[in-house]
Amino acid sequence: MKFHWFHLMPYRFLPDDFKQKYHSVWVDIPRSLYDPKVGHRLYNEYLDELEFADRMGFDGICVNEHHQNAYGLMPSPNIMAGALARRTQNANLVVLGNSIALYNPPIRVAEEFAMLDVLSGGRLVAGFPVGTSMDTTFCYGEVPATLREKYLEAHDLIIRAWTEPDCFCFNGKYTKLRYVNLWPRPLQQPHPPVWIPGGGSVETWDFCADHDYQYSFLSYFGYKQAKKVADGYWEVMARKGKELNPYSLGFAQVVAVAETDQQAERDYAPHMDYFYNRCLHVHVGFVDAPGYRSANSIRAGLTGQITKSGSWKREGLTWRDFIEHGYIVAGSPRTVLEGLRDAIQSLRCGHLMMLFQIGSMPPELARKSTELFAREVMPHLRGLWPDHQDRWSPKRLPPEQAALPAAFDSQPRHADNSATSRSARRPADEVAQ
Amino acid sequence: MKTLRQLSSARHQVEVHEFGRGEPLLFLHGAGGLTGLDAFLELLGRGFKVIAPHLPGYGESTGGELIEDVFDAVLFYHQLMDDLGIACVPVVGHSMGGMLAAELAASDIHRVQRLVLVSPAGFWLDRNPIPDFFAAEFKDLPALLFHDPNSDVAKFMMTAPDDPQALTAMYVERSKRLAMASKFLWPIPDRGLKKRAYRIAAPTLLLWGKSDRLIPPIYAGEFQRHIRDCRFELIEGAGHMVMYEKPEEFCRCVLDFLRQ
Numbered sequence: 001m002k003f004h005w006f007h008l009m010p011y012r013f014l015p016d017d018f019k020q021k022y023h024s025v026w027v028d029i030p031r032s033l034y035d036p037k038v039g040h041r042l043y044n045e046y047l048d049e050l051e052f053a054d055r056m057g058f059d060g061i062c063v064n065e066h067h068q069n070a071y072g073l074m075p076s077p078n079i080m081a082g083a084l085a086r087r088t089q090n091a092n093l094v095v096l097g098n099s100i101a102l103y104n105p106p107i108r109v110a111e112e113f114a115m116l117d118v119l120s121g122g123r124l125v126a127g128f129p130v131g132t133s134m135d136t137t138f139c140y141g142e143v144p145a146t147l148r149e150k151y152l153e154a155h156d157l158i159i160r161a162w163t164e165p166d167c168f169c170f171n172g173k174y175t176k177l178r179y180v181n182l183w184p185r186p187l188q189q190p191h192p193p194v195w196i197p198g199g200g201s202v203e204t205w206d207f208c209a210d211h212d213y214q215y216s217f218l219s220y221f222g223y224k225q226a227k228k229v230a231d232g233y234w235e236v237m238a239r240k241g242k243e244l245n246p247y248s249l250g251f252a253q254v255v256a257v258a259e260t261d262q263q264a265e266r267d268y269a270p271h272m273d274y275f276y277n278r279c280l281h282v283h284v285g286f287v288d289a290p291g292y293r294s295a296n297s298i299r300a301g302l303t304g305q306i307t308k309s310g311s312w313k314r315e316g317l318t319w320r321d322f323i324e325h326g327y328i329v330a331g332s333p334r335t336v337l338e339g340l341r342d343a344i345q346s347l348r349c350g351h352l353m354m355l356f357q358i359g360s361m362p363p364e365l366a367r368k369s370t371e372l373f374a375r376e377v378m379p380h381l382r383g384l385w386p387d388h389q390d391r392w393s394p395k396r397l398p399p400e401q402a403a404l405p406a407a408f409d410s411q412p413r414h415a416d417n418s419a420t421s422r423s424a425r426r427p428a429d430e431v432a433q
Numbered sequence: 434m435k436t437l438r439q440l441s442s443a444r445h446q447v448e449v450h451e452f453g454r455g456e457p458l459l460f461l462h463g464a465g466g467l468t469g470l471d472a473f474l475e476l477l478g479r480g481f482k483v484i485a486p487h488l489p490g491y492g493e494s495t496g497g498e499l500i501e502d503v504f505d506a507v508l509f510y511h512q513l514m515d516d517l518g519i520a521c522v523p524v525v526g527h528s529m530g531g532m533l534a535a536e537l538a539a540s541d542i543h544r545v546q547r548l549v550l551v552s553p554a555g556f557w558l559d560r561n562p563i564p565d566f567f568a569a570e571f572k573d574l575p576a577l578l579f580h581d582p583n584s585d586v587a588k589f590m591m592t593a594p595d596d597p598q599a600l601t602a603m604y605v606e607r608s609k610r611l612a613m614a615s616k617f618l619w620p621i622p623d624r625g626l627k628k629r630a631y632r633i634a635a636p637t638l639l640l641w642g643k644s645d646r647l648i649p650p651i652y653a654g655e656f657q658r659h660i661r662d663c664r665f666e667l668i669e670g671a672g673h674m675v676m677y678e679k680p681e682e683f684c685r686c687v688l689d690f691l692r693q
Contacts, residue, residue, distance in 0.1 A: 137620070141619070144612060146501065146616070283568065285568040285569055285570050289567060290609075290611030290615060291608065291609075
């Protein structure tokens with residue numbers, strides 16, 4: 001069983017009356033609500049958290065792409081992955097991912113992913129989401145009717161750019177290139193593992209099955225709501241005669257661990273409320289641009305990251321409701337262990353991406369939750385799926401071939417920095433803590 | 434009367450609504466498409482044989498995937514006219530249909546005899562941006578589309594069915610139609626008509642509901658600037674759905690213009 005630490009990088013300081021006063025957290029949220037000085041602190045805080053997850057033994061650290069969004073401050077996750085490549089050594093860099101229809105030409109993604117793969121010594125997971133309706137059609141102006149076709153063409157171009165031995169011509173409908181000749185090429189051969197983050201479009205399951213890609217269902221509504229999607233996915237895999245390997249399915253789950261169940265509620269309840277009621281306050285008119293979902297997906301009525309049903313489902317929900325509906329798995333290490341075992345087994349997923357930093361959660365709480373999970377929960381779940389081989393994780397360089405960053409200067413940069421300040425902290429100190 | 438017609442190119446089946454007798458008149462619908470209860474078409478049928486085809490992707494017209502841009506849509510209408518044996522015809526287009534009618538008239542000046550553009554799309558003014566119709570919630574559409582969002586006609590056209598199956602069917606059809614419309618209108622309803630409108634030779638009537646809040650009447654100025662023979666009329670007490678809100682007045686204006 002593999003565990004990944006997933007950061008959305010939310011803005012932690014939306015006003016209390018955000019939901020009442022503002023139209024949407026995404027697409028047309030006023031820019032004045034973002035303070036770049038606060039943003040500076042947050043980016044560094046969040047990278048610290050991802051680096052901490054690396055040292056705590058998570059298999060992967062995940063970043064993703066959103067645009068004009070106050071709960072996802074990474075228009076370019078590749079920049080974050082680049083920063084993490086140098087400051088982490090163990091965890092895989094799971095970029096979930098780049099919305100490849102948005103890049104012109106899409107070989108930009110092939111190039112940047114190849115750079116990340118080479119820089120990190122083969123630790124990259126390449127995620128290719130279609131992207132949400134908010135990100136692709138409203139923020140980036142893609143015509144919804146042709147988005148999926150453009151995505152598929154971009155995918156074909158990127159895979160060919162990674163795998164063809166020689167320079168080639170590409171005469172696509174959306175991209176025409178006389179010389180495709182990728183420099184650098186990826187370190188992992190034939191290319192980094194491809195994971196497809198999805199929100200429940202039925203076509204994506206066929207796409208994953210046909211290409212042997214891992215499917216990552218990204219929802220904020222927990223494993224109980226996800227059962228229908230997981231069942232649909234496994235049904236497609238079975239119908240196509242594919243191996244029912246749990247490692248071909250990833251799932252995102254909000255997780256919060258404290259000393260006891262009561263302590264978990266005291267610590268995390270306000271941040272859950274912030275996440276579900278402020279961060280996910282999305283104008284419903286942005287959720288499903290006409291043509292973004294196929295008729296089949298509409299009829300299947302599957303709920304993705306943000307859905308119309310999702311937005312009413314959480315009106316007035318309390319901590320207890322969040323837990324009972326399975327939106328969050330939270331409580332003492334024992335409670336979380338039982339909840340996640342149930343989630344993993346009922347969905348049959350081999351990769352769990354967990355959101356530990358939720359909404360407005362400050363770094364000390366995110367760290368506590370992460371550490372308790374890593375020490376007291378993760379070891380007990382490691383042994384799940386012993387009979388299956390994970391064919392979807394990166395194949396990195398052996399340690400003796402891996403280059404390491406030069407040692408950090410051990411002197412604080414400024415004389416006035418205290419020993420506990422950010423610039424004086426060393427990764428080694430944290431491991432020793 | 435509704436008929437299904439196979440185009441000779443075999444690329445499309447076309448759902449055509451026909452009313453009245455006499456010389457043909459082509460009506461091009463807006464982004465929402467025909468409702469099946471389009472009284473104004475019957476009224477226009479008092480003077481003409483009204484031919485109102487559904488664009489591929491709408492209703493029972495097929496082959497929407499073959500139409501990806503304005504040029505494809507214009508060729509589709511040319512093909513339809515060829516098949517119907519129509520050399521030159523008056524064309525009335527509403528909203529998105531007005532944009533396509535103008536493009537049709539610009540693409541071949543011998544094909545469109547007179548042109549009526551009803552609250553047409555096709556231009557963009559930075560100072561008067563057209564509201565994002567695609568992002569509007571269903572419940573907020575009446576206020577954009579109708580002079581009086583609480584009028585009977587607004588309620589009749591904008592009430593969603595209660596039955597969940599009917600609701601899903603409506604959602605699927607609406608999504609299919611607007612997905613097609615998005616090829617001409619998303620994210621900004623300007624596909625370069627301003628470069629081509631100078632070609633339009635047909636005498637043109639611009640007809641607008643005075644309280645159109647989707648494409649405000651100020652847009653008439655852009656069309657007048659680009660089209661040689663162009664007059665402009667406003668209908669009071671009507672919004673973007675002028676022909677549904679004021680069918681009698683609408684038809685009187687159109688027929689008066691076409692008979693001149």
